[in-house]
Amino acid sequence: MTPLLSAKGLKKRFGGNEAVKDVTFDVNEGECVVLAGDNGAGKSTVIKMISGVYTPTEGEVHFDGGRLTGKSAEAIRTAGIETIYQDLALADNLDPGLNLYLGREKTRRILGLPFLAREEMRRDAVNVLQSLGIVVPDPTAPVREMSGGQRQAIAIARAIHWQAKLVIMDEPTAALGVPEQREVMALIERMKSKGVGIILISHNLPDIFAAADRIIVLARGVVAGERRPSETNDEEIVRMMMGATL
Amino acid sequence: MTPLLSAKGLKKRFGGNEAVKDVTFDVNEGECVVLAGDNGAGKSTVIKMISGVYTPTEGEVHFDGGRLTGKSAEAIRTAGIETIYQDLALADNLDPGLNLYLGREKTRRILGLPFLAREEMRRDAVNVLQSLGIVVPDPTAPVREMSGGQRQAIAIARAIHWQAKLVIMDEPTAALGVPEQREVMALIERMKSKGVGIILISHNLPDIFAAADRIIVLARGVVAGERRPSETNDEEIVRMMMGATL
Amino acid sequence: MSENNGTSFLKSLLNAWSWLFLILILGFFELYAQMETGNTFLFRVYTLQSIAVAASQILLLALGLTLVIVAGHIDLSIAFTTGFSAVVMALVIRFFGPEGGWLIVILALGVGLLAAIVVGLINGWLVAFINVPSFIGTLGTYGIARGVALIVAGGATVSIRSDEAREIGNGIILGFPIPVLIAAAVAIVFSYLLTHTKFGVHTYALGANRASVERAGVDVKKHLVILFVLSALTAGIGGLIYTGRFSAGAANAGEPILLYAVAAVFIGGASLTGGQGTVVGTVIGAIIIAVIQFGLVFSGLPPYWQFVAVGLVIIVAVVVDQSRDRLTGVSS
Amino acid sequence: MSENNGTSFLKSLLNAWSWLFLILILGFFELYAQMETGNTFLFRVYTLQSIAVAASQILLLALGLTLVIVAGHIDLSIAFTTGFSAVVMALVIRFFGPEGGWLIVILALGVGLLAAIVVGLINGWLVAFINVPSFIGTLGTYGIARGVALIVAGGATVSIRSDEAREIGNGIILGFPIPVLIAAAVAIVFSYLLTHTKFGVHTYALGANRASVERAGVDVKKHLVILFVLSALTAGIGGLIYTGRFSAGAANAGEPILLYAVAAVFIGGASLTGGQGTVVGTVIGAIIIAVIQFGLVFSGLPPYWQFVAVGLVIIVAVVVDQSRDRLTGVSS
Amino acid sequence: QEDITITLVPGLTTDAFYITMNRGAQAAAEALGITVDFQGAEEFDPVLQTPVLDAVIARQPDAILIAPTDSVQMIEPLRRAHDAGIPVITVDTFIGDGNYQDGAGDGDFPISYIASDNIAGGRMAARFMAEQIGGEGKVYVSNVRPGISTTDQREEGFKAEMAENYPDVEVLETQYNENDASLAASQFQAVLARNPDIAGVFGANLFSALGAGNGVEGAQKSEDVTVIAFDAPKSIVDNISSGVVDAAIAQHPAEIGYYGVVTAYAVLTGQSVPTSIGTGFTVIDADNVNDEDIAKFIYSE
Numbered sequence A, B: 001m002t003p004l005l006s007a008k009g010l011k012k013r014f015g016g017n018e019a020v021k022d023v024t025f026d027v028n029e030g031e032c033v034v035l036a037g038d039n040g041a042g043k044s045t046v047i048k049m050i051s052g053v054y055t056p057t058e059g060e061v062h063f064d065g066g067r068l069t070g071k072s073a074e075a076i077r078t079a080g081i082e083t084i085y086q087d088l089a090l091a092d093n094l095d096p097g098l099n100l101y102l103g104r105e106k107t108r109r110i111l112g113l114p115f116l117a118r119e120e121m122r123r124d125a126v127n128v129l130q131s132l133g134i135v136v137p138d139p140t141a142p143v144r145e146m147s148g149g150q151r152q153a154i155a156i157a158r159a160i161h162w163q164a165k166l167v168i169m170d171e172p173t174a175a176l177g178v179p180e181q182r183e184v185m186a187l188i189e190r191m192k193s194k195g196v197g198i199i200l201i202s203h204n205l206p207d208i209f210a211a212a213d214r215i216i217v218l219a220r221g222v223v224a225g226e227r228r229p230s231e232t233n234d235e236e237i238v239r240m241m242m243g244a245t246l
Numbered sequence C, D: 001m002s003e004n005n006g007t008s009f010l011k012s013l014l015n016a017w018s019w020l021f022l023i024l025i026l027g028f029f030e031l032y033a034q035m036e037t038g039n040t041f042l043f044r045v046y047t048l049q050s051i052a053v054a055a056s057q058i059l060l061l062a063l064g065l066t067l068v069i070v071a072g073h074i075d076l077s078i079a080f081t082t083g084f085s086a087v088v089m090a091l092v093i094r095f096f097g098p099e100g101g102w103l104i105v106i107l108a109l110g111v112g113l114l115a116a117i118v119v120g121l122i123n124g125w126l127v128a129f130i131n132v133p134s135f136i137g138t139l140g141t142y143g144i145a146r147g148v149a150l151i152v153a154g155g156a157t158v159s160i161r162s163d164e165a166r167e168i169g170n171g172i173i174l175g176f177p178i179p180v181l182i183a184a185a186v187a188i189v190f191s192y193l194l195t196h197t198k199f200g201v202h203t204y205a206l207g208a209n210r211a212s213v214e215r216a217g218v219d220v221k222k223h224l225v226i227l228f229v230l231s232a233l234t235a236g237i238g239g240l241i242y243t244g245r246f247s248a249g250a251a252n253a254g255e256p257i258l259l260y261a262v263a264a265v266f267i268g269g270a271s272l273t274g275g276q277g278t279v280v281g282t283v284i285g286a287i288i289i290a291v292i293q294f295g296l297v298f299s300g301l302p303p304y305w306q307f308v309a310v311g312l313v314i315i316v317a318v319v320v321d322q323s324r325d326r327l328t329g330v331s332s
Numbered sequence E: 001q002e003d004i005t006i007t008l009v010p011g012l013t014t015d016a017f018y019i020t021m022n023r024g025a026q027a028a029a030e031a032l033g034i035t036v037d038f039q040g041a042e043e044f045d046p047v048l049q050t051p052v053l054d055a056v057i058a059r060q061p062d063a064i065l066i067a068p069t070d071s072v073q074m075i076e077p078l079r080r081a082h083d084a085g086i087p088v089i090t091v092d093t094f095i096g097d098g099n100y101q102d103g104a105g106d107g108d109f110p111i112s113y114i115a116s117d118n119i120a121g122g123r124m125a126a127r128f129m130a131e132q133i134g135g136e137g138k139v140y141v142s143n144v145r146p147g148i149s150t151t152d153q154r155e156e157g158f159k160a161e162m163a164e165n166y167p168d169v170e171v172l173e174t175q176y177n178e179n180d181a182s183l184a185a186s187q188f189q190a191v192l193a194r195n196p197d198i199a200g201v202f203g204a205n206l207f208s209a210l211g212a213g214n215g216v217e218g219a220q221k222s223e224d225v226t227v228i229a230f231d232a233p234k235s236i237v238d239n240i241s242s243g244v245v246d247a248a249i250a251q252h253p254a255e256i257g258y259y260g261v262v263t264a265y266a267v268l269t270g271q272s273v274p275t276s277i278g279t280g281f282t283v284i285d286a287d288n289v290n291d292e293d294i295a296k297f298i299y300s301e
């Protein structure tokens, strides 16, 4: 079986600083790969090279039989990769419905002209958020006025609402309440069972062990090792994270 | 003993929406009070009314013998309250040193004129961050270029670097790696033992139980209850969080 | 219905404040006129037509600019895109002589618009592909369009004799001057674009957070190019109307109204940092400016005092707008 | 030393690019001059003085503006703050007659600056306390300052006869024209302010994220008022120099320079959204503009082509600046 | 008739020339016991003048005196005044061909044109310049910006006179200064750097002349370079006294304003008036600048 996604020898240099190098890994269909690592290890940088935000300094990414590297963020999203970014990347002046559909807005024709279906998108947003356990008091308000967790839920909703083949999640539960965190973990299970590949970044060890099929540990920009959860334990993972630092 | 801080009947209305009401609680010296609650419960809104970002619609806050309500953020900070905001509130175009000292910059006189002591502030920042377990590759770079956890650590450093009487922390470990989270928990203990009062907001139940002297649960903008950790357990707290929603 | 509760209903109600302000100043001038001269100010077709034509000339620069400013950019070059397209149109008409008829005038309009589009494409290319900040890029094309307009015109103005062109600039249909109808049509199209299409949503998102649209898979470069072309296009239409109104294409046609156009956009609620502003707001802004200019002359205030009064009214227009936020407690 | 490694050293080296561009165009004109006329362009005291004086007139509007733009705002009123303070100075001198001597001239300078400060205070108050967006607020005071200047002048210009005032505008000390010395002094003070003081750090932080400074306990309202006063103050100094140079205070003294001043700030690396820009950059920007204005006339390019050339050079100046980022891979 | 109201619309309101014209108009108004309003735009530009004119028409004055900002472009806007039954008299500038009431051309409807001819003024400047520089050498025109009809005509007259009568005078490219005296000064110095033998500058309006004069002074060339100014506000006259400017071509704006109002009054009271009245020029230079009878030609500012 060819992997759904394979990253080969990824390197990213910012000015004089090599943030990431020699990162190679695969993700299969229905598999959840966790990228673990200490702060500044390079996790977000790696996933941005996959989703098309950064062009790798070296290395390349293949997905679903095609080459991704060099393609635009647009093309990569169309190819079937959705991403939840650590900084959420929301349009703060728009409501949750428009944020959910950003780039793929629903329209309705009136006299042959397309009009945005704002209410419909808003309703969908309310529903998707509800399924994550989140209620927003005023769904017509811009997301600027939402709480930290509400904002994160909107970013999650945006990624899971589409039939993606691979979903990348950069610390998706960091701002979520306890029940919402559980919802997201359950969601990951459901997506896996539908054959969706997942790359999850998390600092929460219980979550990592619960969700991961494989754990790839980054330390100071390089892969420090790869483990299956059944083969390892908290302590070893933490030691690997620190590994290169010592 | 009079409490270090006491909030009485706080209410905040945004447009037509009452985000928070009737919130009353005290914090004593050397005590850590945890504000727990689901997403959107109103936790961040409460602490912003204390730190002076919002003016309460109703209610008032007293601190260390004086009235805080109506004072500027500047005056409240000078009175001895430091805050780590959920959105970090960093100046993205400045380096970690200047962010650490923002509003209280160190200067050095040359020919009688004050000059910013950039290097010194930078060195201090590197040291404080190191004590939190964080290394930034280039301390002269603006914080815009830092990872999520590095940024959060800078916000934490800023609050703990000053001799505050009360430190407010809104989800301070959300983006931190495992060892860094442990550092922050240890730090809270150290501050408590020095008599510093702490208001901690967190969604992490183990952390809440480890740090709290008292847990105040908010649900849908009102206080759903107050417990000492020894009197309660995870489940009850989660039930209280959901309480008002059911 | 569901979205018309709570804040949103309140909001739409409050957005009426700029209308209210406009009505207020109209009322003021009417009262003044009645008391001072015994004549009506407002209820004369002539006055309404004059104000509307002046507003529409400002508006044609301001409409495209609104989109650009909502997206967080600026377009200074419209000051001379207007003149460039006015001159080009006049040259085509002059080339074919006064007997050309409608066919030639339509050709001239087309060529004039093409000239404007070229400027827009250059702006878009500079900003989107070369990453030149829009302020500087469009200041550059401001100079270029100015120079080229003067060069092709062989001087400052190209006068023409064409009844058809004159009709476009001065004709009246059912009481509505043609320039006003054209500006209204463009305003409706742009209002539709900005509030009801994907393109509009992306424009707002672009102004708030470029990364949000980029990562959502929108082709931001293409979007920017279209924005600057639209801006050049409306400025170009302004130039064509100018040539029709004054029977001459003037290279300087747009320059003196640039500042008014920018002011209309900002009075209409836009902000330097982008992400805010509406076409309706800009329309009200342009009308407010045209009304006070007309009203102050009409009221006989000495010219230098008019500068002071215009300044005050502009500030008050926005203060009124601000106080609505304060009244409803939106700010902290 | 520690901060001079890695990026930072590279950065300071690269910031030399705008210098390089300046040197490039100077070199170009020199080469051209040698080939075309056999004369030197650059190595004449007289040329250098002339370019420096022109640059300093632009600079005095641009320096205060730099601070305002770094903080994420804009100040359009300087266009007429300059004229207002020029007129007020001339009126004071005229009032005391040509025999007033230095004492009166110094008094006139003081009163002229006071006039400017009043405009700055109003701007600051509007933006900081009334929350009027700076674009609109200062557009309002633009009109007010203009009207008031014309009213107090009782016309467009107030001519004076004062050898002392003329000395300030035209005197030369050790080869340096006094206006250049004054502009240089202001530039040094502002550069110190922006790079070495708390005030400067807060200005940058304000441009990036107002909440960051507010929550850090900085009195943002006071800070904004100071910024607008500084901006008015430098524009006012520009007006005083103008009155000295031309023996006449003109209400319009600053208006034609506004656009060049804004351009200098942006060529110097500032951005519409704030948080960026330096005094050194603005100085280079102003010199670049003065050099091309001088150089193009010198080169004998026909006037309309000069408009085109100025536009091109402005764009190229920034493209060169952009390509340095691309070369070092700072952007994605 | 006590209640006659006439509106004077200048090319722009912030210019000494028009301010002086208004002074003359007010003097006539006082003498005749009528009212003259002064209303205009901030720049010499048809787009700005048109809305002002529209509002003036709405006030229905008994007559309009106007300095149209473009001979072609202001025809349509002025036709609206004519159609509203308001007599139009143009001052300083004209519309169409400037020959009114002869049944020819588009802009034939104004009653009268009262002005000093700007083209003739330009020619006069050229003659004076040529005399000063001895009939040969390089000169150029320092001008505001292309598109202002009055200043464009002065340049046109200047160049035509030189071409026709002074073949040894070389007129270099015109330099446009945007009404910025500082830029005009630096432009002179650039022209000088290229042409060390430059002999004269014609400043087509106040700021062009002030700037050129300052540039000459800065280069310490006051002895060698002749500066001629068009218009004579006090600042220019002061510069003549101090030797920075050699001569000024003074129009007689107060006369224009005065005759304009008188002509309008005549029309309104049923008298016949000439379709054109020419007012003269006075050359002010160091020789006559202190004369008593020159003082009245100095513009108010």
Ligand SMILES: Nc1ncnc2c1ncn2[C@@H]1O[C@H](COP(=O)(O)OP(=O)(O)OP(=O)(O)O)[C@@H](O)[C@H]1O
Binding pocket: A014, A017, A019, A037, A038, A039, A040, A041, A042, A043, A044, A045, A046, A086, B136, B137, B144, B145, B146, B147, B148, B149, B150, B175, B177
């Ligand atoms: N745009 C950028 N420019 C310069 N350096 C950058 C940039 N983005 C990231 N870096 C640096 O690269 C390194 C890796 O950053 P990255 O964001 O990938 O870390 P991370 O593993 O996601 O950490 P965290 O867990 O804190 O989110 C960090 O040291 C960071 O400072």
Ligand SMILES: Nc1ncnc2c1ncn2[C@@H]1O[C@H](COP(=O)(O)OP(=O)(O)OP(=O)(O)O)[C@@H](O)[C@H]1O
Binding pocket: A136, A137, A144, A145, A146, A147, A148, A149, A150, A175, A177, B014, B017, B019, B037, B038, B039, B040, B041, B042, B043, B044, B045, B046, B086
């Ligand atoms: N500026 C604002 N304008 C309008 N509504 C707001 C604003 N800030 C917060 N709210 C609303 O008030 C409620 C409480 O928000 P708050 O940020 O206090 O929640 P929180 O308890 O901190 O949640 P989280 O755990 O997600 O951070 C939310 O429903 C939010 O949408």
Ligand SMILES: O[C@@H]1[C@@H](O)[C@H](O)OC[C@H]1O
Binding pocket: E011, E015, E017, E044, E092, E144, E148, E150, E151, E205, E206, E231
């Ligand atoms: O100074 C000029 C004035 O004399 C003329 O008549 O109109 C245009 C002005 O610039």
Ligand SMILES: [Mg+2]
Binding pocket: A043, A044, A045, A086, A170, B147, B148, B149
């Ligand atoms: Mg990260």
Ligand SMILES: [Mg+2]
Binding pocket: A147, A148, A149, B043, B044, B045, B086, B170
């Ligand atoms: Mg919160």
